[in-house]
Structures are given as C-alpha cells and as structure tokens.
Amino acid sequence: MDDRTYTADAEPGETATVAGWVHEIRDLGGIAFLILRDTSGRIQIKFEKEEMDEAMVETGMGLSRESVVSVTGEVKEEPRAPTDVEVVPDSLEVLSAADTELPLDPTEKVDAELSTRLDNRTLDLRREAGQAIFEIRSEVLRAAREAFRAADATEINTPKIVATGTEGGTELFPITYFGQEAFMNQSPQLFKQLVAGSNVERVFEIGPIFRAEEHNTPRHLNEATSIDFEGAFCDHHDAMDVCEQVVVAAYEAVAENCEEALEALELAEAFETPETPFPRLAYEEAIERINATGELDEQLVWGDDLPTEGEKALGDDVGGHYFITDWPAEIKPFYIMDHDDDETLSTGFDMMHPRMELVSGGQREHRREQLIEGFEAQGLDPEAFEYYTKMFKYGMPPHAGWGLGGERLVMTMLDLDNIREAVLFPRDRQRLSP
RNA sequence: GCCCGGGUGGUGUAGUGGCCCAUCAUACGACCCUGUCACGGUCGUGACGCGGGUUCAAAUCCCGCCUCGGGCGCCA
Numbered sequence: 001m002d003d004r005t006y007t008a009d010a011e012p013g014e015t016a017t018v019a020g021w022v023h024e025i026r027d028l029g030g031i032a033f034l035i036l037r038d039t040s041g042r043i044q045i046k047f048e049k050e051e052m053d054e055a056m057v058e059t060g061m062g063l064s065r066e067s068v069v070s071v072t073g074e075v076k077e078e079p080r081a082p083t084d085v086e087v088v089p090d091s092l093e094v095l096s097a098a099d100t101e102l103p104l105d106p107t108e109k110v111d112a113e114l115s116t117r118l119d120n121r122t123l124d125l126r127r128e129a130g131q132a133i134f135e136i137r138s139e140v141l142r143a144a145r146e147a148f149r150a151a152d153a154t155e156i157n158t159p160k161i162v163a164t165g166t167e168g169g170t171e172l173f174p175i176t177y178f179g180q181e182a183f184m185n186q187s188p189q190l191f192k193q194l195v196a197g198s199n200v201e202r203v204f205e206i207g208p209i210f211r212a213e214e215h216n217t218p219r220h221l222n223e224a225t226s227i228d229f230e231g232a233f234c235d236h237h238d239a240m241d242v243c244e245q246v247v248v249a250a251y252e253a254v255a256e257n258c259e260e261a262l263e264a265l266e267l268a269e270a271f272e273t274p275e276t277p278f279p280r281l282a283y284e285e286a287i288e289r290i291n292a293t294g295e296l297d298e299q300l301v302w303g304d305d306l307p308t309e310g311e312k313a314l315g316d317d318v319g320g321h322y323f324i325t326d327w328p329a330e331i332k333p334f335y336i337m338d339h340d341d342d343e344t345l346s347t348g349f350d351m352m353h354p355r356m357e358l359v360s361g362g363q364r365e366h367r368r369e370q371l372i373e374g375f376e377a378q379g380l381d382p383e384a385f386e387y388y389t390k391m392f393k394y395g396m397p398p399h400a401g402w403g404l405g406g407e408r409l410v411m412t413m414l415d416l417d418n419i420r421e422a423v424l425f426p427r428d429r430q431r432l433s434p
Numbered sequence: 435g436c437c438c439g440g441g442u443g444g445u446g447u448a449g450u451g452g453c454c455c456a457u458c459a460u461a462c463g464a465c466c467c468u469g470u471c472a473c474g475g476u477c478g479u480g481a482c483g484c485g486g487g488u489u490c491a492a493a494u495c496c497c498g499c500c501u502c503g504g505g506c507g508c509c510a
Contacts, residue, residue: 026471028468029467050468064462080469100462101445104444216503217504220508220509220510227510308506350510356509405509405510407510
C-alpha cells in the first residue's frame with residue numbers, strides 16, 4: 001500500500017489512491033457522493049452515474065457504512081465539495097464490507113452510552129472526539145517523558161508481579177506464581193526507591209498499577225497508569241518542583257501540538273495551561289479554608305482526612321492546581337518522612353486539581369531504624385519487606401518522589417466526565433473485557 | 435464495603451395501571467431525485483433485561499436475579 005495517499009494530502013491535479021472507511025453515502029439520483037474517512041480526515045468521492053463504469057457505480061452505491069474501500073482516481077479542485085477537493089474515481093476496491101447494522105454510529109448523528117462505546121471501542125475511536133482523546137494522551141506521555149529527561153531522570157520499568165504489597169493500604173489482586181502466592185503491584189513505590197538509592201539517582205516510570213478496590217466512581221480504575229518520579233538528594237520541595245514542571249509541560253505540549261484534537265473536543269478556545277507556581281497550602285490552612293466555605297455540615301478538625309466534599313469546596317475556592325503540604329503524620333504512609341522539628345507533621349504532599357487528587361508524594365524515610373518502626377506502627381511485618389529494608393543498610397541517600405494518576409491528568413485536562421474515557425480498554429469493577 | 439437510581443427496535447429516546455398489537459430521531463430495506471455536505475421525499479421492517487407475583491387489565495406496581503450508572507468510604 002505504498003502508493004496510498006492520506007485524504008488530507010490529496011492534491012488537485014494528481015491521480016491518487018485513497019483508502020479508508022465509508023463515512024456516508026449521499027445518493028441524489030443521477031449524482032452521488034461517498035464521504036471517505038481516514039485517520040487524517042475526510043474526502044468526497046463523486047459518482048456521476050450516467051458517465052461512469054456501471055459496475056463501479058453499482059459497487060459504490062451498494063456499500064454499507066463503515067466498509068473499508070480503496071479508491072483510485074483524479075483529485076479535482078471543487079468549491080462545492082466539503083474540503084474543496086473531490087476524487088473522481090477510476091476504480092474502487094472493497095477491502096472489507098461492514099454489516100449494515102452498526103452497534104454505534106461513528107457519524108455521531110445518534111449518541112451512544114459510555115458502556116456501548118467501550119464495548120465497541122474500535123467504532124468509538126472512529127469518532128473524531130474519541131480519536132482526539134488518545135492523540136492527546138499520547139502527547140501528554142511524550143511531553144512528560146521529555147520533562148523528566150530535562151530533570152535528569154532515567155526511565156525505568158519495575159515488576160508488576162510482586163510477592164508483597166506496597167503499603168498495606170489498598171486491596172491487591174492475588175495471582176498464582178508457579179504455585180506461590182503473588183500479587184499484581186499497586187504501586188512502583190518500593191522499587192523506584194531501591195533504584196533511587198543507586199547511582200542512577202533520579203528515576204521515572206510510566207506504567208500500570210493495579211488496585212482491587214471495589215469502588216464504583218467516575219474517577220477510579222482497577223488498572224491505571226501511574227506516572228512516577230523518585231530522586232535521590234531531593235526533598236519534598238524539590239519533588240513538588242519536578243511535579244509542577246511535568247504537569248505544566250504536558251499542558252503546554254498539548255496546547256502547542258494538539259490543536260485539531262482540541263477542536264474535535266470543543267476545547268480549543270477554553271484550553272489553558274495552569275499558572276505556576278501552584279499554591280502550596282499547609283494542611284492546617286486547607287482545613288481552615290474548607291471550614292470557612294461553609295460547604296461542610298461538620299467542621300473539620302486537625303487529624304481528619306479530607307472528605308471528597310471538602311476537596312471540592314477547597315478546589316472551587318483555590319480555582320486551579322495546588323499542593324496540600326504538611327499533613328498530619330498519622331494519615332500518611334510509613335515510608336513518608338516526618339518533619340525533623342515536629343514529629344506530628346509529615347513531609348507528604350498531595351497535588352490537587354479542583355476536581356480531584358492527582359498526585360501523592362513526599363520525602364521518604366531513608367533512616368532504616370525509623371523505617372522499620374514505621375512498618376511496625378502500621379501493622380506490617382518488616383521481615384516480609386526484607387528485600388527493601390536491607391538496602392537501607394548500605395547507604396541510602398535522602399530522597400523524595402511522587403506518583404501521578406495518568407488517566408486523572410488526562411481526564412481533568414480535557415474535562416472528561418468519566419475516567420474510563422481516558423483509557424482505551426478500562427478495567428473496572430464490572431468490566432474485564434474487551 | 436455501604437447507599438441510591440436506571441434497563442423500551444441496531445443506536446439514542448417518549449411513555450409511571452386501561453388512551454400502547456408502544457412515541458420520536460437515526461440506522462436498515464424498497465422506490466424517486468444530477469451538487470449533497472445532519473441532503474430531501476414516499477412507503478416499509480424492527481423493541482418493553484430475565485423469572486415469579488399482584489390485578490378484570492402490567493412497559494408501568496411488588497419480589498428475586500442479571501446488568502448498567504452514580505454517591506460515600508478509600509485512593510492516583
């Protein structure tokens with residue numbers, strides 16, 4: 001198919017072969033128009049029935065929507081055509097005929113529910129808006145990688161099949177590993193720390209995480225893409241700086257390189273890169289501001305985790321991305337370091353979009369004694385994490401890092417209603433296929 | 435895990451006890467139409483998630499199951 005021309009590249013005056021899907025056929029009687037769609041756009045094919053090969057016209061007029069065809073003919077300038085050019089066909093080949101009844105309508109004359117769309121993702125991605133989300137997602141990941149490289153971080157890949165969980169917190173998917181009990185990893189946390197403790201120093205990973213929580217919300221997935229950073233000789237302030245850089249780089253790249261996709265999503269006008277620096281609110285200030293909004297029935301007190309309603313009230317109040325820092329030590333995991341001068345305060349931070357939490361991070365506990373105490377305080381057996389704690393005996397530098405929900409980044413960036421829109425084949429409480 | 439709300443032609447919907455052998459759009463089939471661009475016109479095919487119950491009468495009320503979505507908790 002070397003000689004195939006994208007519909008967007010077809011130039012008047014040349015003979016070209018275009019190939020794609022039958023988007024629509026408008027048969028006006030003596031003349032008919034076939035709208036052919038490919039990844040680059042659409043082009044009109046004109047059929048003048050009295051003047052063209054009878055068999056070709058018959059084949060063309062008999063095509064069902066979404067059939068795949070290849071058309072060769074002269075490309076002509078034509079002001080009456082939708083793109084100002086049209087193809088006058090010499091030959092037409094049907095590469096794959098489609099059933100006449102489609103499970104969803106790629107021309108978008110009729111809506112489809114998310115569930116129907118996910119069951120028929122291939123057809124769903126023939127819609128401009130469907131394609132646009134994943135073009136943008138790809139750009140977000142490209143830009144994030146570039147920003148990490150600019151921050152001297154090395155891309156790594158850590159195991160997804162593990163012997164023990166990471167933090168004890170969320171539920172894990174159990175699997176059988178050659179007769180041994182094993183789990184799907186919920187986070188690269190421990191492994192990226194082990195690499196940050198090497199000469200590699202600064203690492204990032206973009207990969208899947210698995211969480212077996214039976215939640216059923218528009219912002220949770222059981223298989224998600226985590227964008228992780230960990231850097232040796234970094235404190236939580238440095239980690240927040242990198243976080244901000246990566247998120248802003250993603251927005252900037254999308255604004256610059258995804259104009260068409262943003263237009264397809266009707267976001268071209270409204271799209272804005274968040275302003276930096278993101279405000280950094282101490283936890284204490286955050287609960288005070290939430291209380292001051294009066295949105296909550298009960299006032300928050302020191303030590304409370306932030307309820308969803310409170311996060312939203314604060315998000316509306318702040319109006320953009322922001323960090324919450326200096327959490328009470330007791331509600332952050334054991335591997336997060338506490339402040340030197342106040343053990344009740346953690347160096348843990350969250351980065352928030354007004355709609356939801358995007359990032360969780362902090363400076364890590366690199367002192368082995370304290371780390372082991374932390375395991376015990378959280379009811380975990382340090383013995384089970386020997387592979388991890390052992391390395392803290394051989395020179396573990398101070399280090400910090402964070403994890404960013406990739407789908408949440410795309411979802412909030414594009415103002416999607418449901419996080420499943422940002423995953424090709426989402427895994428949720430009830431969906432295991434396709 | 436707890437709680438709430440849905441499931442009607444291929445798709446998206448109207449219908450909350452009789453007006454329904456079920457509305458509308460789109461798709462599909464047939465016919466007409468030489469510049470459409472949501473092409474238009476005429477005609478036609480096609481559906482009440484499953485099982486049980488209440489009632490003279492059930493898409494509509496009740497129970498169970500299946501299935502989808504949402505809220506909370508928790509989190510990325």
